[in-house]
Amino acid sequence: MKKISLIDIGSNTIRLVLFEYTEKHGIKEIRNIKTPARLAQYIDADGYMAEEGVSALLKILHSFKQISEKYHITDIYPMATAAIRQSKNREDILKRIKAELDLDAKIISGEMEAALGFEAAVHTISYCDAVTIDIGGGSTELTFYEDKEIIYSISLSFGVVTLNKMFFEGKDHNDKSAIKDTKKFVEDELNKVNWLRDRKVPILAIGGSARNIARIHQALISYPIAGVHGYTMEKEDLHDVYKLLKTTDTENLDDIDGLSKDRADIILPSSIVFKTLFDVVGANEFKFSRKGLREGMAMKIISKDFPVAFNKYRVFEDSIEQLANDFNLDETDSRKRTEIVDRLYHELERLGILSLSKTNKMIMKHAAGIYYLGDFIDRDASSQHTYYLISNSNINGIIHRDRVKLALIASYKNKTLLDFYAKETGWFDDEELSEIQALGSLVKFANALNISNTEIVDSLKMSVSGDDFRLDIKYNGDPIAEEYHAVRQKKHIEKILGGNLWIEFTES
The missing domain is CATH 3.30.420.150 (Exopolyphosphatase. Domain 2)
Incomplete structure (x- = not known):
């Protein structure tokens, strides 16, 4: 873990942000406090910041230092931008900050x-x-x-x-x-x-x-x-x-x-x-x-101790991983559920039953990874909590419309609740909702095939004969829980197939 305190000395406001970084949860704000300062208005016609402005700055910095210390943070980084950068007495201002507060303020160039x-x-x-x-x-x-x-x-x-x-x-x-x-x-x-x-x-x-x-x-x-x-x-x-x-x-x-x-x-x-x-x-x-x-400065500081902490080419993936960690989702269970939903989709695609865009396939797989994360709050209302948590979470690397789609799939329980959640935004037409329902059904069924979290599913294959479909599942271990829940949930897959589904479990 690493904790740092950043003080952004802007021309309009001065803001204190306390950051905490862990490899599991990434970078998090643990406190964010701002106060208006309007330092730019204290710069006179000759380009010097007046004593009134310097005094206001020192008072705010003193307060922010005390707050940082109450959080047991000693790594304090005051950053000065345009107002001080453009002041002709900037060096004197930095010296006073050091002398009176023992803080090493740095001027950030444009x-x-x-x-x-x-x-x-x-x-x-x-x-x-x-x-x-x-x-x-x-x-x-x-x-x-x-x-x-x-x-x-x-x-x-x-x-x-x-x-x-x-x-x-x-x-x-x-x-x-x-x-x-x-x-x-x-x-x-x-x-x-x-x-x-x-x-x-x-x-x-x-x-x-x-x-x-x-x-x-x-x-x-x-x-x-x-x-x-x-x-x-x-x-x-x-x-x-x-x-x-x-x-x-x-x-x-x-x-x-x-x-x-x-x-x-x-x-x-x-x-x-x-x-x-x-x-x-x-x-x-x-x-x-x-x-x-x-945030850019915080990442720069943290990267000195954790060189691979941030990857700008895995924005969405890393954000989902941190979300899963925040809600203590079981990594093994998430990975297996994602694997199963991917295999189910490929079987449906092979039979010409379902075809997804690259984006929607990605959303489906990540929804499988964070399926029913609302269990963390209340198992009896898991679907509701899952939808509202995901749809209102700050998930990086994804547009808001796709974030809601992710929430609808990851919270899928039945069509009634899906329609209820979807009314909140009104962003999806009937055709889109039908596809979202299909993807939610796949994720829900994939969850049934690993309900015991023992990774018993080894492989699966779907075949068709007339209007009937057959799903052959090879397993390792004891499939009693998966057999029961697969039969209970197969109705969701039958809606996608438009026919009866027969499920056969065979020891691998």
Whole structure:
């Protein structure tokens, strides 16, 4: 186990995140605390941070150090970004942090900030090619990557706090002239980045402003499941949020669901940046990553002691494995159930009964691995707990629609419950639900064939004669439990087959 404390000293907020890493459960947040600081507003016309800003910073750092020590964490890493990076008295600020708090604060360069955000995104989102944007209070980091390797990166010297200060100071948050000037400035700055134009790839947005935009849109459409990580918006969606912010009077901003009070006066500039970037890139979608600078730095630190801890090419697989470990699923049982459902599927595919896309086959197999993980909470309501846990868990490397599909298959009990769960989102038509039911039935039957968790199934083969089907199962050990449960559950397979199924157990 390794525990670390990261303090992200941003231009708008200062945030403390305590991380814990184990080989079994991966990296976890054990505490996340933020406080607004608006350090960028304390930088005077000559580029120096005023004493009022330095004092506010020291007070917050002192508090965060005490919290870290209460968790018995001594590895504390304060990271300073744009506000301190751009201050002419930055070296004096770092010396005071060391002298008064005995903390070694490091200034993160714009290029490093972009690289750390990229690392966090590609380790938690499956896209191989994308543009990333991390807009903070005093700077904006952009990268373009292909095959999960950075090709270009840049740090621009404006953020939401500086845009607000440049164009909106003393004006309403939706002042028309301020909006016009902000649009012109942002468009000019982005057009100077010649490698951005017409990339026609997704945009991955990182940081608090991005998350807030996502939450506003989710509230706007009454989004049925939790979490913004992996949430996707299209161009029209970004425009809808922008229009809502623009047409809402300043005194009514608190009425917008999902909008953080700390960001009410700076959210419109960030919306303008995102809309403009979408057009410049010619993007096909706008996706949000909850992981950014802090997670990227944490992975960098942890990788020194655990060099193979993170694999950006196994995002979904590693996330499922950690989910299974979090709920103490038996690894042997999960592996055998996955093996059996894979064999059952191949028999049905061979007979021309069922054919899946590569994605749906992957989802089915992983659903088998985490089948009925809700047993961890309550065996009598395992299906219900399984569906809601998976559909609302932060699973990396998978879109929200597929996450719900995974939940429906892994929680499958019967068609009635399946229809009940599916109504929550309304995302699947009758044809899709029929396929989900078939996959859930396969997983449920595979579970019956290893109900004793003794791995007795050695091989299986299906044959057809007229309207009747026969499943020959070779076994090692005592199949009494599997025989009983296979007969009980065969009705689910018969619905897929459209005929009677006869099951024969033979000692291998």
